[in-house]
Amino acid sequence: MIVTAADFVALGKRITDDLFPLRQEAASRVYEQLISAVEPHLVITDAGGAIKWFEYIDRARVAVRDGMRGVSPGFLNDVAELVSKYWKPAGTHAQRSLPFILNTKLRQVAEEDWNRAISSAQREDAKTTAISAGSVVEAIALDIIEPIAPADIVKLQNYLNGLPVDRRRNLSMSPKKVTPQEWNFAFLILALGHEGLKVLTERTHDIGHTLRDWRNYVHPDVSRNEPPLSPVDGRLAVAFAEKVIEEAEAWHSAGRTLVIPP
Structure with missing residues (x-):
């Protein structure tokens, strides 16, 4: 299974879903599973990148665990942004897509x-x-x-x-x-x-x-x-x-x- 940045954004939407919100403990469990699945595929080379990653995932973890519905999606979007930047899954997937290159x-x-x-x-x-x-x-x-x-x-x-x-x-x-x-x-x-x-x-x-x-x-x-x-x-x-x-x-x-x- 490959976890991508979109999964963290989707989790944020489920947390704030008025009809079918994830319960607090379920959301926290899903979050930890996503982090565990994505971290082996991250390649962080810039100075301070790892510190920023741990800061962001811990901030989102607290928000999800404490049921902060209005705050969690924003923090999860921050995590998703770093996943997009550093994600390098196994196989032929691009570590970073460069769609602006037209040729x-x-x-x-x-x-x-x-x-x-x-x-x-x-x-x-x-x-x-x-x-x-x-x-x-x-x-x-x-x-x-x-x-x-x-x-x-x-x-x-x-x-x-x-x-x-x-x-x-x-x-x-x-x-x-x-x-x-x-x-x-x-x-x-x-x-x-x-x-x-x-x-x-x-x-x-x-x-x-x-x-x-x-x-x-x-x-x-x-x-x-x-x-x-x-x-x-x-x-x-x-x-x-x-x-x-x-x-x-x-x-x-x-x-x-x-x-x-x-």
Whole structure:
């Protein structure tokens, strides 16, 4: 049996159901069964995440146990939110769904690599984490940039190449590489950032610039000539990917359209 975030929301509705409410002791028993079933499938990697999880489930536990009908659903919704964030069930289910990625094949790649990034971060396999998290970011970037008309792609590339060196972080892309699939990771981030399409904030773009070289660890020659990545590096890579997911999703939800810089 797989327990999901929706089960905690459903429990809240049953507690406040005017016709068929769960009795206090039954609701408390169901709650404990849900927690026991979902916890083995949670993967928490962010700092303080476990503390927040224990705080939220204890707060909901008290409300359910004490029959606080008006309060329980709100606390259970808080638990459901964390379950959605950290849930990684066994099998092929996505640890996190990325429905805002419109290209189905890119979405599948991103969701699989997000699973891989989270699980490898938990194992403290920093190299796999950094490469996988970077793949998620690249899939998001390609999904946004690929549909742009070829003439506008060239216009965007020329604009970014023409920025002052400090504003483009000393990045440039050969005019021979005229498709987003040929652009390297750092240039894709530049294109999505505040100097380009403005999907990402300046702060997130700056973080991406700091982490941009980590994806190159996929190449043996890079790995042998650079210091090994630490577990902290892996967690930073996950955090950066999380920020890109958050901002790209918000950009899509706001219904914003791409504006090619002049």
